[in-house]
Amino acid sequence: MYLDFLGLRETPFSNTADPSFLYLSKRHREALSHMVYGVRERKGFIEITGEVGTGKTTLCKVLLRHLDASTKTALILTPTLSELQLLQSVIKDFGLNPMQTSRLGLFDQLNQFLLDQAALGHSIVLVIDEAQNLSLRLLEEVRMLSNLETDKAKLIQIILVGQPQLREKLSLPSLEQLRQRIGVRYHITALDADEVHTYIMHRLSIAGSDGKIEWTPDGVEEIYQRSKGVPRLINLICDRSLLACYVLHMKRVDGEIVRRSYQELQGEVL
Numbered sequence: 001m002y003l004d005f006l007g008l009r010e011t012p013f014s015n016t017a018d019p020s021f022l023y024l025s026k027r028h029r030e031a032l033s034h035m036v037y038g039v040r041e042r043k044g045f046i047e048i049t050g051e052v053g054t055g056k057t058t059l060c061k062v063l064l065r066h067l068d069a070s071t072k073t074a075l076i077l078t079p080t081l082s083e084l085q086l087l088q089s090v091i092k093d094f095g096l097n098p099m100q101t102s103r104l105g106l107f108d109q110l111n112q113f114l115l116d117q118a119a120l121g122h123s124i125v126l127v128i129d130e131a132q133n134l135s136l137r138l139l140e141e142v143r144m145l146s147n148l149e150t151d152k153a154k155l156i157q158i159i160l161v162g163q164p165q166l167r168e169k170l171s172l173p174s175l176e177q178l179r180q181r182i183g184v185r186y187h188i189t190a191l192d193a194d195e196v197h198t199y200i201m202h203r204l205s206i207a208g209s210d211g212k213i214e215w216t217p218d219g220v221e222e223i224y225q226r227s228k229g230v231p232r233l234i235n236l237i238c239d240r241s242l243l244a245c246y247v248l249h250m251k252r253v254d255g256e257i258v259r260r261s262y263q264e265l266q267g268e269v270l
Contacts, residue, residue, distance in 0.1 A: 027189055035059075080133050110148070146158060196223055197220045216255065
């Protein structure tokens with residue numbers, strides 16, 4: 001609605017997990033480095049956690065783009081599945097057609113695929129997003145996948161990505177065997193005050209801004225205070241602030257604009 005007025009090609013603050021818009025803060029760069037390291041060094045399990053809205057899913061997609069062609073990947077976004085459905089989803093995402101209907105048959109099919117890929121010199125990476133939603137039985141099923149190995153190396157690297165509850169779940173005594181296999185861990189935190197300004201300018205630039213949209217220091221500070229540095233909340237408030245600019249026919253976002261926009265998002269009467 002406001003794109004033409006503000007001279008933008010696309011919406012800069014959409015909350016879709018679009019890798020092209022990812023702002024690599026210090027913490028996101030470190031998280032990505034940890035994942036790449038874990039994959040390349042074949043560490044088996046990698047655990048990445050972060051609060052809601054900190055960009056974990058987008059970072060997963062960036063990782064998949066970052067890996068070379070010799071690395072085959074699968075990304076599971078809906079882990080609330082049965083044991084059988086999880087295996088089917090993993091096999092499908094690796095580009096295979098599940099040929100079996102039993103858990104054992106699917107397990108054997110996946111094992112053969114991994115052996116074939118290892119013979120070709122390929123690495124295999126499975127990313128499970130929102131992994132805090134996995135039941136204890138499913139986490140144990142995932143652990144069993146890590147048993148697929150040759151005498152010299154693991155056949156599959158598994159990245160568990162989730163909210164802080166994932167760490168709590170993995171600390172349970174019943175998951176001791178899985179916890180001992182996690183070779184890399186990293187927790188993503190929110191952006192700091194300085195990064196919020198850079199984040200806003202980065203997304204505006206990717207969306208095609210010519211720099212004529214002014215975001216005042218008090219406008220940035222208000223965004224930080226209202227969002228606590230959480231990217232998803234920053235996006236919501238910034239998007240509503242740009243809409244307010246369109247309505248008011250101005251290209252300057254100050255603290256008052258941000259406050260009013262936040263109140264509207266909260267359903268408060270102005």
